[in-house]
Amino acid sequence: MQNDRLFSYYKAQKIVPDEEWDQLVDALRQPLPTTFRVAGSRQTANTLNNTIKNVHVPSLGDVEFEGQKIPPPVQIPWYPDGLAWQFNVPKKVLRKQPEFKKFHSFLVFETEVGNISRQEGVSMLPPLFLEVEPHHNAMDMCAAPGSKTAQILEAIHAHDTITSSSIPSGLLLANDSDNKRTHLLIHQSARLPSPALMVTNLDASNYPTIKIPVTRGKETQLAPLLFDRILCDVPCSGDGTIRKNMGIWKSWQPMDGNGLHSLQVRILIRAMKLLRNNGRIVYSTCSLNPVENEAVIAEALIANQDFELVNVSSKLPELKRRPGLTTWQPTTDRTCAKTFESYEEFMASSVDDVVKAKMTEGHWPPKDVEALNLSLCMRIYPHLQDSGGFFVAILQKKKSSNAKSQPDRKREAEEGATELPDSKKPRLSEDIVAKEEEDPIAFETTSEVEAGIDEAAEGITEEPMAEPIPESEKPTLPAARPQKKKALERGEGGFKENPYTFLSPDDPILLSCIERLHINSSFPSANVLVRNPEGEAARVLYLANDIVKTIIQNNNYERIRLTSAGTKVFAKQEAGKGSEAQFRVLGEGLPVILPYVDETTIIEGDMESLKILVETYYPLCDKFPEKFRKTVEERVAGSHIVHFPQGTTEIASLTHDLVLPIWKSNVSLTLMIDKKAKSALSLRLFGADITTAGKEARSEAIKKAELKEVE
Numbered sequence: 227m228q229n230d231r232l233f234s235y236y237k238a239q240k241i242v243p244d245e246e247w248d249q250l251v252d253a254l255r256q257p258l259p260t261t262f263r264v265a266g267s268r269q270t271a272n273t274l275n276n277t278i279k280n281v282h283v284p285s286l287g288d289v290e291f292e293g294q295k296i297p298p299p300v301q302i303p304w305y306p307d308g309l310a311w312q313f314n315v316p317k318k319v320l321r322k323q324p325e326f327k328k329f330h331s332f333l334v335f336e337t338e339v340g341n342i343s344r345q346e347g348v349s350m351l352p353p354l355f356l357e358v359e360p361h362h363n364a365m366d367m368c369a370a371p372g373s374k375t376a377q378i379l380e381a382i383h384a385h386d387t388i389t390s391s392s393i394p395s396g397l398l399l400a401n402d403s404d405n406k407r408t409h410l411l412i413h414q415s416a417r418l419p420s421p422a423l424m425v426t427n428l429d430a431s432n433y434p435t436i437k438i439p440v441t442r443g444k445e446t447q448l449a450p451l452l453f454d455r456i457l458c459d460v461p462c463s464g465d466g467t468i469r470k471n472m473g474i475w476k477s478w479q480p481m482d483g484n485g486l487h488s489l490q491v492r493i494l495i496r497a498m499k500l501l502r503n504n505g506r507i508v509y510s511t512c513s514l515n516p517v518e519n520e521a522v523i524a525e526a527l528i529a530n531q532d533f534e535l536v537n538v539s540s541k542l543p544e545l546k547r548r549p550g551l552t553t554w555q556p557t558t559d560r561t562c563a564k565t566f567e568s569y570e571e572f573m574a575s576s577v578d579d580v581v582k583a584k585m586t587e588g589h590w591p592p593k594d595v596e597a598l599n600l601s602l603c604m605r606i607y608p609h610l611q612d613s614g615g616f617f618v619a620i621l622q623k624k625k626s627s628n629a630k631s632q633p634d635r636k637r638e639a640e641e642g643a644t645e646l647p648d649s650k651k652p653r654l655s656e657d658i659v660a661k662e663e664e665d666p667i668a669f670e671t672t673s674e675v676e677a678g679i680d681e682a683a684e685g686i687t688e689e690p691m692a693e694p695i696p697e698s699e700k701p702t703l704p705a706a707r708p709q710k711k712k713a714l715e716r717g718e719g720g721f722k723e724n725p726y727t728f729l730s731p732d733d734p735i736l737l738s739c740i741e742r743l744h745i746n747s748s749f750p751s752a753n754v755l756v757r758n759p760e761g762e763a764a765r766v767l768y769l770a771n772d773i774v775k776t777i778i779q780n781n782n783y784e785r786i787r788l789t790s791a792g793t794k795v796f797a798k799q800e801a802g803k804g805s806e807a808q809f810r811v812l813g814e815g816l817p818v819i820l821p822y823v824d825e826t827t828i829i830e831g832d833m834e835s836l837k838i839l840v841e842t843y844y845p846l847c848d849k850f851p852e853k854f855r856k857t858v859e860e861r862v863a864g865s866h867i868v869h870f871p872q873g874t875t876e877i878a879s880l881t882h883d884l885v886l887p888i889w890k891s892n893v894s895l896t897l898m899i900d901k902k903a904k905s906a907l908s909l910r911l912f913g914a915d916i917t918t919a920g921k922e923a924r925s926e927a928i929k930k931a932e933l934k935e936v937e
């Protein structure tokens with residue numbers, strides 16, 4: 227844990243006062259605590275958080291391991307409502323100490339189903355400063371793998387109740403230039419299914435204008451969509467993650483940051499152009515390098531003078547932070563022995579011309595640096611609160627500014643970009659505030675039920691975001707855009723996504739879903755879409771909100787590489803021999819559908835029935851308590867919804883109502899949630915994984931242990 231280049235460079239930047247230097251270096255050499263955030267909409271999160279606070283933490287309060295006292299998890303002081311936690315426990319304690327082992331497996335399962343996000347503490351900051359509201363049009367420009375996207379989605383869904391999800395009027399457009407990573411992002415965000423989410427795969431620095439129809443007087447025209455909030459969590463050298471990514475100790479060199487500066491500036495400048503008046507941009511990196519931080523902010527503020535930095539010193543008062551730098555000294559010298567105070571000094575030096583060409587004036591502090599208030603930027607250092615290193619800046623588009631920068635005016639003239647006042651925004655449906663009755667926990671059900679894949683998780687899923695970006699992942703531009711329509715076809719490389727088609731509200735498949743679940747007429751049937759290749763029958767139905775629908779219908783997808791839109795609600799389920807295939811409601815779609823479902827359609831369940839459903843793959847109907855059995859026997863085969871009311875019985879205690887999808891065949895029932903979601907539910911309700919998969923995993927582990935002993 228020594229790198230003289232890194233030390234010389236950061237000492238020259240004076241990132242901390244001399245007397246703090248040793249503390250900073252000591253902190254960099256300590257392992258990073260494990261941090262996690264209780265995810266989901268506010269009410270669901272608070273319920274789970276209470277379990278952590280009142281059940282788990284007290285059981286970890288007095289633990290000793292190999293003669294050493296082990297400190298329990300503590301809440302991160304600055305995170306709102308105490309929903310984020312941190313603990314610093316060696317791996318062997320998690321594996322061997324019984325209480326911590328139990329807590330660890332709780333975290334693993336809850337992470338799998340998306341109720342907990344294993345996210346670095348400082349990486350939770352940008353969305354908190356973005357202050358997204360459910361009606362906002364928000365954009366996450368460099369979003370994958372999606373931990374911050376999830377936080378923004380939660381803010382967009384702030385009106386969700388513990389029982390069901392709302393259809394927000396706002397939008398979250400999450401983008402990443404790396405195609406593979408956008409799919410990771412989609413997978414992660416399926417944990418908080420949202421009809422307001424769109425995912426694109428584009429170069430953020432050159433993000434195309436999205437058009438939406440706007441009515442002025444009698445005329446409707448297409449105008450550019452401008453955003454209320456934009457997050458630029460840009461690709462960076464990642465040296466703030468050195469406590470976790472030990473490879474940085476060896477590999478760090480100054481050209482990493484120098485090389486990223488120009489892309490970072492271009493991404494931020496593009497975000498500025500996509501923002502509406504009085505909107506807000508959060509720019510962040512997990513790097514300590516001023517060239518990737520203050521220098522980027524300075525260059526962008528000079529390029530677009532409609533913007534200013536926002537003072538957020540009173541927000542998150544418990545967060546220890548340091549002001550942004552106003553001086554810094556870039557270098558191209560690998561040893562970092564020599565840094566340069568100004569661009570002029572650098573250009574006059576004996577540095578090789580090829581190297582000189584890699585640097586711009588913008589790498590250095592501008593002449594009028596004081597005017598930019600760079601000290602309003604925030605630097606988070608590891609020694610202040612035992613965290614990673616991080617940088618955040620909040621920029622705001624001034625309320626009314628005539629000071630349009632030259633390129634801005636030019637672009638607006640070219641694109642006809644217009645600011646849409648609130649009253650002129652396209653008319654979108656009102657927020658539909660969900661009923662506060664039933665509760666589905668948002669289980670991930672993308673995989674087929676009990677698909678038989680055993681991925682018994684050993685560790686909590688690590689957040690890949692904080693890794694130093696390997697060469698292959700450094701600033702990427704998506705594969706060349708297809709020139710011809712033909713290239714859009716599947717399997718030809720380039721853009722492979724299927725077309726988006728909205729169903730007619732009287733489409734027979736949609737009508738059959740609606741009739742079967744007695745979905746009422748306020749359900750937005752006109753917003754249901756499919757993505758099957760032309761000519762193929764639909765297998766999955768998605769639901770989009772009005773703004774997502776408007777965007778899909780008014781833009782050209784050869785230009786906007788749309789990877790995903792809306793949330794899955796129904797999927798085709800092949801039935802057994804002699805029965806017709808049917809569409810079933812998906813666990814992830816249930817929260818959105820539930821407010822529209824006629825209550826008499828929902829089957830009342832009880833704890834014993836829930837236990838049987840959790841414990842067995844296909845329990846026979848006659849195994850269930852009489853009341854429940856009679857009700858299900860009266861129902862036709864196919865997709866049903868069951869409500870399990872909160873309460874305490876001898877078997878278990880349910881802290882809040884649960885609503886889950888089941889499938890009824892002729893003689894048996896199946897709980898339609900995926901294997902891991904079922905295990906998480908089992909752990910939460912019964913204190914153990916009583917699922918078939920859980921039991922199999924345990925007996926497998928015992929067999930292995932016995933074999934080892936024999937050997």
Ligand SMILES: C[S@@+](CC[C@H](N)C(=O)[O-])C[C@H]1O[C@@H](n2cnc3c(N)ncnc32)[C@H](O)[C@@H]1O
Nearest residue numbers: 368369371372373374403404429430459701702
């Ligand atoms: C720091 S990571 C983002 C982490 C993410 N915000 C999160 O919290 O999970 C930076 C991301 O930028 C993406 N990226 C790199 N160059 C890009 C570009 N030109 N346009 C858009 N995204 C880019 C990378 O693929 C990477 O996923």
